[in-house]
Amino acid sequence: MSITYLEAIRAAQAKALAEDPRVFIYGQDVGAFGGAFKATKNLQQEFPGRVLDAPISEDAILGAAVGAAIEGMRPIVEIQFADFSTVAFNQIVNQAATLFWRTGVPCPIVVRLPSGGTLGSGPFHSQSMEALYAHYPGLIVMTPATVEDAYSMLLEAVAIDDPVIFCEHKFLYYHLKAEALPETALPAGRARITRPGRDLSLVTYSAMVHEALAAAEELAAEGAELEIVDLRSVKPLDTDTIMASVARTGRLLAVGEAWPWGGVTAEIVARVAAEGFNLLDAPPQRLNAKDTPIPFHPNLWAAHRPTARSIAEAARKLLRL
Amino acid sequence: MVATQTTRDTVGESRAESLAQAFRWMLLARALDEKMANLYRGGRIHGGVFLGRGQEALSVSIGMALRPGDIFAPLIRDLAGRLAFGEPVLDAVRTHLGSVLGPMRGRDGNIHRGRPRAGLYVMISHLGAMISVVNGALLARRLQGRSGTVGATCIGDGGTSTGAFHEALNQAAVERLPLVLVIADNQYAYSTPTSRQYACASLLDRAKGYGVDGHGVDGTDLSACLATLNTAVRRAREGHGPQMVVASLLRLCGHGEHDDAFYVDPRLKESPLGRDCLAVAEQQVLAAGAASPAQIQQWRSQVQQEIEAAVAQVQQEPAPDPYAERWEAISTTRLLDQFAST
Numbered sequence: 155m156s157i158t159y160l161e162a163i164r165a166a167q168a169k170a171l172a173e174d175p176r177v178f179i180y181g182q183d184v185g186a187f188g189g190a191f192k193a194t195k196n197l198q199q200e201f202p203g204r205v206l207d208a209p210i211s212e213d214a215i216l217g218a219a220v221g222a223a224i225e226g227m228r229p230i231v232e233i234q235f236a237d238f239s240t241v242a243f244n245q246i247v248n249q250a251a252t253l254f255w256r257t258g259v260p261c262p263i264v265v266r267l268p269s270g271g272t273l274g275s276g277p278f279h280s281q282s283m284e285a286l287y288a289h290y291p292g293l294i295v296m297t298p299a300t301v302e303d304a305y306s307m308l309l310e311a312v313a314i315d316d317p318v319i320f321c322e323h324k325f326l327y328y329h330l331k332a333e334a335l336p337e338t339a340l341p342a343g344r345a346r347i348t349r350p351g352r353d354l355s356l357v358t359y360s361a362m363v364h365e366a367l368a369a370a371e372e373l374a375a376e377g378a379e380l381e382i383v384d385l386r387s388v389k390p391l392d393t394d395t396i397m398a399s400v401a402r403t404g405r406l407l408a409v410g411e412a413w414p415w416g417g418v419t420a421e422i423v424a425r426v427a428a429e430g431f432n433l434l435d436a437p438p439q440r441l442n443a444k445d446t447p448i449p450f451h452p453n454l455w456a457a458h459r460p461t462a463r464s465i466a467e468a469a470r471k472l473l474r475l
Numbered sequence: 476m477v478a479t480q481t482t483r484d485t486v487g488e489s490r491a492e493s494l495a496q497a498f499r500w501m502l503l504a505r506a507l508d509e510k511m512a513n514l515y516r517g518g519r520i521h522g523g524v525f526l527g528r529g530q531e532a533l534s535v536s537i538g539m540a541l542r543p544g545d546i547f548a549p550l551i552r553d554l555a556g557r558l559a560f561g562e563p564v565l566d567a568v569r570t571h572l573g574s575v576l577g578p579m580r581g582r583d584g585n586i587h588r589g590r591p592r593a594g595l596y597v598m599i600s601h602l603g604a605m606i607s608v609v610n611g612a613l614l615a616r617r618l619q620g621r622s623g624t625v626g627a628t629c630i631g632d633g634g635t636s637t638g639a640f641h642e643a644l645n646q647a648a649v650e651r652l653p654l655v656l657v658i659a660d661n662q663y664a665y666s667t668p669t670s671r672q673y674a675c676a677s678l679l680d681r682a683k684g685y686g687v688d689g690h691g692v693d694g695t696d697l698s699a700c701l702a703t704l705n706t707a708v709r710r711a712r713e714g715h716g717p718q719m720v721v722a723s724l725l726r727l728c729g730h731g732e733h734d735d736a737f738y739v740d741p742r743l744k745e746s747p748l749g750r751d752c753l754a755v756a757e758q759q760v761l762a763a764g765a766a767s768p769a770q771i772q773q774w775r776s777q778v779q780q781e782i783e784a785a786v787a788q789v790q791q792e793p794a795p796d797p798y799a800e801r802w803e804a805i806s807t808t809r810l811l812d813q814f815a816s817t
């Protein structure tokens with residue numbers, strides 16, 4: 155058996171629906187059509203009445219999810235592209251994120267955001283929104299990089315009593331395959347050392363984990379061993395694992411597909427600089443997408459976000475510092 | 476013949492009774508609002524004070540038309556409706572005076588108070604945002620197989636211009652949810668007159684556009700408000716889908732107590748829209764024989780006593796203690812970001 159990242163997401167939703175009558179799926183075209191990316195394919199037929207097509211109303215979709223959660227349901231919302239969650243921003247950050255703290259009533263919703271770029275997607279279908287949501291107290295932000303994590307973390311997201319922003323990466327939907335779905339999993343909030351190494355800690359998440367792995371192969375051929383830390387969730391951020399890695403290597407390169415300004419990589423650098431300054435043999439560095447809207451043409455897009463090549467180059471530079 | 480007679484009497488009696496009941500809530504709401512405004516002027520209130528003055532007849536009718544188990548997401552001017560729906564006076568006083576014993580424990584205040592588990596939803600400031608939340612609650616109940624409940628929420632004429640309003644109304648219509656959406660068309664959104672807010676002849680046109688039932692009502696007339704809200708709630712409960720009620724009235728105060736409402740056109744105050752619904756209600760109560768002037772006088776002093784007692788009690792209560800506060804924004808404590816809370 156071989157299962158893709160997208161199939162893992164579908165399988166997790168099927169399992170959640172089967173095991174918990176409180177779970178339902180709400181979003182545009184998620185019903186008979188099976189979702190724009192087919193992440194909910196066949197689920198409506200399998201679970202009649204529990205996979206509901208919504209009008210194109212991201213604000214109302216998220217508002218309804220909050221109301222349903224208050225009444226004891228556990229909605230999974232699919233936003234067609236992460237970019238369109240800006241329309242629902244108010245309901246996510248002001249309604250869902252504040253509910254528990256204000257009222258003591260938890261808000262168990264999962265917002266699935268097909269995130270990040272793919273070839274030819276352009277400025278409005280490629281954005282990575284994790285830093286934006288992580289900025290707000292009250293939200294958990296998951297960014298799975300593997301098929302296994304996509305499956306187990308989505309199940310965990312549904313089980314958690316708080317709003318989870320589930321940033322699944324569109325580029326990984328079909329590119330990644332695993333042999334089987336996992337029985338057990340590392341809990342969210344814990345980072346994973348994807349590849350051990352002694353010379354530099356490369357802290358990243360989501361699709362960038364795979365670019366980082368390719369960069370590490372390149373550098374291994376040159377005699378440098380990069381240690382790759384896959385954050386898995388950006389909020390909470392596993393500062394302990396990051397710090398332990400930096401303690402081993404003395405160098406930090408934080409890599410993210412999102413924009414640089416005040417983002418996840420900035421947070422990583424800030425924490426390491428504040429808490430582990432004496433562990434560092436060189437200034438902590440970060441690599442992000444360029445600070446422009448996301449370009450459409452493949453030539454431009456390939457240079458806009460970090461790639462194995464630009465990551466390897468940044469690592470080489472840092473190793474020389 | 477006899478049977479018809481009896482029925483008519485019962486109806487007459489129950490109408491008089493609900494008029495009297497509604498009027499008592501209105502008296503309580505008006506007096507409680509005034510008390511909070513006085514305390515505000517004395518510098519004793521945390522945050523602002525926003526009155527329901529002039530909107531009590533409409534608001535109380537919502538609270539009275541709903542039943543326990545229904546959902547109510549009130550807006551700032553809905554003190555009368557809240558009280559009629561069962562909100563304790565203490566909840567209002569505690570949030571205004573900053574008692575930690577209030578339902579929001581000092582974390583949110585005044586108009587943002589509520590008890591979601593009791594069906595009294597807590598508004599966020601962003602206008603229009605509560606409508607879809609009520610939709611979701613009604614959707615949840617449908618999925619749970621619990622039918623027969625109604626969700627009501629309110630909005631002003633200004634709030635009807637938000638995207639959230641339109642998305643949510645359309646959503647409710649598509650799902651045919653038992654939503655009662657009450658619009659208080661009080662002629663101003665803060666200082667903006669309705670002519671700068673919408674260009675349709677009446678906000679009732681919106682109902683038609685979305686495929687939902689619309690009901691217009693004179694918001695200064697308690698009798699009419701009670702009848703209209705009863706009809707709307709009943710129709711929603713019976714499965715006729717969302718019901719929109721548009722009440723015409725005038726806000727008889729500023730947006731909040733910080734606002735002297737200099738911009739209100741004096742001709743509006745003189746017009747039928749400017750009638751004080753409390754005075755109209757009193758006449759209706761007397762005309763229906765639901766109470767005597769002496770009884771009304773007694774109610775007035777009763778509500779005053781109740782309010783003074785609540786304020787005296789709350790003034791003895793502790794404020795929130797920042798050192799005892801749980802600075803935790805999520806319930807899954809194992810996922811708290813330790814770094815963030817330091």
Ligand SMILES: Cc1ncc(C[n+]2csc(CCOP(=O)(O)OP(=O)(O)O)c2C)c(N)n1
Pocket residue numbers: 552600601602630631632633634635637659661663664665726730
């Ligand atoms: C989305 C949004 N924008 C702006 C505000 C600021 N604001 C608060 S009340 C108000 C006027 C509301 O007018 P209306 O809806 O007519 O209600 P009224 O105060 O007249 O009862 C405004 C602009 C807000 N709360 N929400």
